[in-house]
Amino acid sequence: MTVHRRDVGEIEALITDRYLDSLLAVQPVDDDRLLGAPGFTVSAAVREISRRLSADLPRFHPSFRFEERLALRLAEVAAAMRLSVAAGGEGQPVAIRRITPVAQDPLVVLDDAELDGRVPPRPILIGGAVAASALSLAGAWLAWRRRTSPMARAVRAAHAMRQSGT
Amino acid sequence: MARRALWRVGAAKDAVPRLAHLDQDRPLVLAAQRDPARFDALYRRYLARVYSYAYYELGDHHAAEDATEATFVAALTNLSQFQERARPADGDGASTFRVWLFQIARNEIAGERRRARRRPLEPIGEMIIADPLNVEDEAVRRDQAREAWRAVGRLPGERRQAMVLRFVDELSTAEIAGVLGRSEGAVRVLIHRALRSVARDLKGGERGNGERGRTS
Numbered sequence: 591m592t593v594h595r596r597d598v599g600e601i602e603a604l605i606t607d608r609y610l611d612s613l614l615a616v617q618p619v620d621d622d623r624l625l626g627a628p629g630f631t632v633s634a635a636v637r638e639i640s641r642r643l644s645a646d647l648p649r650f651h652p653s654f655r656f657e658e659r660l661a662l663r664l665a666e667v668a669a670a671m672r673l674s675v676a677a678g679g680e681g682q683p684v685a686i687r688r689i690t691p692v693a694q695d696p697l698v699v700l701d702d703a704e705l706d707g708r709v710p711p712r713p714i715l716i717g718g719a720v721a722a723s724a725l726s727l728a729g730a731w732l733a734w735r736r737r738t739s740p741m742a743r744a745v746r747a748a749h750a751m752r753q754s755g756t
Numbered sequence: 757m758a759r760r761a762l763w764r765v766g767a768a769k770d771a772v773p774r775l776a777h778l779d780q781d782r783p784l785v786l787a788a789q790r791d792p793a794r795f796d797a798l799y800r801r802y803l804a805r806v807y808s809y810a811y812y813e814l815g816d817h818h819a820a821e822d823a824t825e826a827t828f829v830a831a832l833t834n835l836s837q838f839q840e841r842a843r844p845a846d847g848d849g850a851s852t853f854r855v856w857l858f859q860i861a862r863n864e865i866a867g868e869r870r871r872a873r874r875r876p877l878e879p880i881g882e883m884i885i886a887d888p889l890n891v892e893d894e895a896v897r898r899d900q901a902r903e904a905w906r907a908v909g910r911l912p913g914e915r916r917q918a919m920v921l922r923f924v925d926e927l928s929t930a931e932i933a934g935v936l937g938r939s940e941g942a943v944r945v946l947i948h949r950a951l952r953s954v955a956r957d958l959k960g961g962e963r964g965n966g967e968r969g970r971t972s
Contacts, residue, residue, distance in 0.1 A: 599945060599948075600941060600944070600945060602948060603941075603944040603945045603947070603948035603949075604944055606944070606947070606948045606951065607929050607944045607947065607948070610922065610947070611928070614922075614923075614926050633952075633955075635952070635955040635956075635959070636948075636951045636952060636955060638955065639904070639951055639954050639955040639958065640951060642904050643904055643908070643919070643923045643954075644923055646904060647904065647905060647908075647920075647923050647924050648924075649804055649805070649808045649924055649925075650804070650807060650808045650811045650812075650820075651803075651804045651807065651808075652803065652804075652807045652817075652820070652821055652824065656821050657803060660799075660803075660824070660825050660828060661796060661799065661800075663825070663829070664795060664796065664799055664828060664829065664832055665793065665796070667792070667829060667832055667833060668791075668792035668793045668795055668832065669792075669793070671792040671832075671833070672791070672792055672793065
């Protein structure tokens with residue numbers, strides 16, 4: 591069987607790749623016979639440059655200031671994403687079945703025969719709007735309750751006094 | 757199509773590949789998809805790799821930071837769309853998250869290059885032949901490494917990217933194929949030719965230096 595020139599290039603590339611795998615695994619294979627392509631070798635020049643590049647090319651790390659700044663930004667993005675999910679921004683609309691005269695008691699299980707010929711209940715879709723409004727109100731209330739500034743404490747005290755009628 | 761993300765060296769069956777850390781990605785990705793705040797672990801794991809890739813490609817710390825930032829923000833905001841496509845047959849450590857992340861990084865770096873071309877702050881020639889090791893002279897006092905990087909830097913675009921991904925970021929050939937959108941065979945040939953080219957280049961350079969040394 592003859593090996594075409596193109597195939598030779600691909601086989602050489604393959605055993606070079608296997609050699610690089612072993613080199614990057616810190617266990618370089620120096621015996622070409624172990625690379626799985628008898629009759630083919632990784633040239634000394636390729637071995638030499640591969641060793642140099644794997645040993646000498648450094649991996650850079652950005653400054654810690656940048657790292658922490660980006661971490662903070664990602665945390666903000668994550669918080670915004672969580673909020674939008676909680677508000678139903680990325681959720682699926684919820685289908686709620688309307689109680690029809692067919693089943694006045696929601697706990698009654700109907701047979702298929704009883705449902706035959708009757709219009710199935712139309713689902714009511716509720717998007718994120720209601721949930722978002724409720725969440726906003728809850729958030730505003732919580733923020734008001736949790737504020738610990740002197741002004742907030744004074745406002746709360748005045749509010750409490752007004753409610754107690756003193 | 758699922759790709760093998762970890763090439764197993766047939767000859768060294770007992771070897772523990774240094775790339776085996778990939779198996780830790782899957783739980784982290786799932787956790788981050790459930791709760792975006794958990795993305796921090798993936799960010800810390802890949803920050804240096806993405807930044808290095810950007811720095812080697814752009815040759816400028818600020819540009820590399822911009823590309824890195826854009827990469828991680830895009831990854832976080834699109835994480836819900838990411839799907840793990842590695843199969844059990846690909847091995848325990850197989851993961852496509854790295855491939856996906858570096859695809860984003862590659863796009864962001866290309867965008868950064870385009871922006872740099874539109875508003876060049878320094879001569880374009882300087883930017884194209886970026887030499888990160890020059891900036892790190894104090895940290896990396898290795899003339900040979902600098903020469904090697906210069907030779908890598910002179911390679912055409914995809915060959916250079918493949919070399920950086922292979923030697924600096926230690927991606928497997930299959931992963932690089934995923935990042936560059938090429939077949940594994942094509943990437944193997946790309947790297948093999950790049951290595952021969954760099955070896956020739958360095959040999960010529962060293963011979964030239966030797967001759968200059970003799971004549972001076």
